[in-house]
Amino acid sequence: MEKRFRIWTYSEGEPPIVHSGPTSGIYSIEGHLINEIEDEMNPFRARNPDEAQVFFLPFSMANIVKYIYRRGMPDYWGPQCRLVADYVDIIAKKYPFWNRSLGADHFMVSCHDWAPYLSSANHQLYTNSIRVVCNANKSEFGFYQAKDVPLPEVNVRHRRLQHHINPYPPSNRSILAFFAGHAHGYIREILFRQWKDKDQDVIVHEHLPRGLNYEEFMLKSRYCLCPSGYEVASPRIVESILAGCVPVIISVNYSLPFGDVLNWSKFSVNIPVEKIPEIKSILGGISERRYSILQSRVVQVRLHFELNRPAKQFDLINMVLHSIWLRRLNLRLPY
Incomplete structure (x- = not known):
C-alpha cells in the first residue's frame, strides 16, 4: 500500500464546509482525517490525478449540519442534501474521473450520525462510492461492508490528542x-x-x-x-x-x-x-x-x-487509509 496507494483531493470548495472539519469533540476524527489527507507532507497524496487510485471528496458532513441545519427549520433535510448534491455535481461536470467510474473510486469521510443519510443526496455517492463513516450500521442507510468503511469514533477533548498511556497491569x-x-x-x-x-x-x-x-x-x-x-x-x-x-x-x-x-x-x-x-x-x-x-x-x-498528527505507520489514520485501499483493490473499473 505504501508504495502504490495515492489519493487525489479535489480543490473545489471553501472552509468551513469543505477542506475543514471538527478537530475536537466526538466528531473530531472527521476533521483530523480531512486535514491529514490534504496535508502536503502526506506520503499518500497524489501530485496529479492520473497517478491516483482514489479520489477524495473533502466536504465535512459535521460542518454541513453545524452551519446549515437549524432546529425547527421547515425543510429538515433539504438544504443539507442540496449542498452535498451540488458539490458532487460540480465535480462530475468539471472532471472525467467521477463519471468514468460512476463514483466508485471516490470516497468521503464523516463521523456525524447523519452522514450516511445525507450521502443519499446523490444516488451514486450513496450506492457506489466508499463512505468512511462512524455510523456503520449494517441495517440502515445502505451501509455495505464490502465497499463502505467503519470509522472509529474518537473524542478529542480540548483539541488535545490523547497522550500515550501506560496501562495498568x-x-x-x-x-x-x-x-x-x-x-x-x-x-x-x-x-x-x-x-x-x-x-x-x-x-x-x-x-x-x-x-x-x-x-x-x-x-x-x-x-x-x-x-x-x-x-x-x-x-x-x-x-x-x-x-x-x-x-x-x-x-x-x-x-x-x-x-x-x-x-x-x-x-x-x-x-x-x-x-x-x-x-x-x-x-x-x-x-x-x-x-x-x-x-x-x-x-x-x-x-x-492511536490518533497521531502527523500520522504514523500502523496508527488509526493509516489503518483507515488501509481500509480504503482494500475497498479499492476489490473494485474493477472499466477503463
Missing part, C-alpha cells in the same frame, strides 16, 4: 466492569435500568460523581462496557483500548472498525443486548487465563487506535 485492575455516560438510546436505558448505581463490581454511572476520574476508572477496570448510544458507534471503544481495558461491545448491527484485518473476538467481548442483566456472571465467568490473554492482545492492538 491486570494485578492493578480491581474493578470488574465500568461505564459512565449519558442515557442515549434504548441499549443504555436497559443498561441503566439493570446496573446504574447498583453494584460494586459492575460500576455504571450516568453522571460520574464529582471528584472521581473517568480515565482512572478505565485504567483500574478489567472490562470497559461500550454500549451503543442513539447510533451504533461509541468513542468508549477507542478509549478502553488505549487504557488497556478489554472492550465489551454491546450493540446491534455494528460493523466494527478494521474488521478486515483485526479479529475482534481475540481482544474484546461481545454481549448481546438481551443478556445485559447477565453482564456480571458473563464477565465473572471468564477465567483468569482467558482474561490475561484478552488484555495482552488489547495492549498489542493499541497502536492501531
Whole structure:
C-alpha cells in the first residue's frame, strides 16, 4: 500500500464546509482525517490525478449540519442534501474521473450520525462510492461492508490528542466492569435500568460523581462496557483500548472498525443486548487465563487506535487509509 496507494483531493470548495472539519469533540476524527489527507507532507497524496487510485471528496458532513441545519427549520433535510448534491455535481461536470467510474473510486469521510443519510443526496455517492463513516450500521442507510468503511469514533477533548498511556497491569485492575455516560438510546436505558448505581463490581454511572476520574476508572477496570448510544458507534471503544481495558461491545448491527484485518473476538467481548442483566456472571465467568490473554492482545492492538498528527505507520489514520485501499483493490473499473 505504501508504495502504490495515492489519493487525489479535489480543490473545489471553501472552509468551513469543505477542506475543514471538527478537530475536537466526538466528531473530531472527521476533521483530523480531512486535514491529514490534504496535508502536503502526506506520503499518500497524489501530485496529479492520473497517478491516483482514489479520489477524495473533502466536504465535512459535521460542518454541513453545524452551519446549515437549524432546529425547527421547515425543510429538515433539504438544504443539507442540496449542498452535498451540488458539490458532487460540480465535480462530475468539471472532471472525467467521477463519471468514468460512476463514483466508485471516490470516497468521503464523516463521523456525524447523519452522514450516511445525507450521502443519499446523490444516488451514486450513496450506492457506489466508499463512505468512511462512524455510523456503520449494517441495517440502515445502505451501509455495505464490502465497499463502505467503519470509522472509529474518537473524542478529542480540548483539541488535545490523547497522550500515550501506560496501562495498568491486570494485578492493578480491581474493578470488574465500568461505564459512565449519558442515557442515549434504548441499549443504555436497559443498561441503566439493570446496573446504574447498583453494584460494586459492575460500576455504571450516568453522571460520574464529582471528584472521581473517568480515565482512572478505565485504567483500574478489567472490562470497559461500550454500549451503543442513539447510533451504533461509541468513542468508549477507542478509549478502553488505549487504557488497556478489554472492550465489551454491546450493540446491534455494528460493523466494527478494521474488521478486515483485526479479529475482534481475540481482544474484546461481545454481549448481546438481551443478556445485559447477565453482564456480571458473563464477565465473572471468564477465567483468569482467558482474561490475561484478552488484555495482552488489547495492549498489542493499541497502536492501531492511536490518533497521531502527523500520522504514523500502523496508527488509526493509516489503518483507515488501509481500509480504503482494500475497498479499492476489490473494485474493477472499466477503463
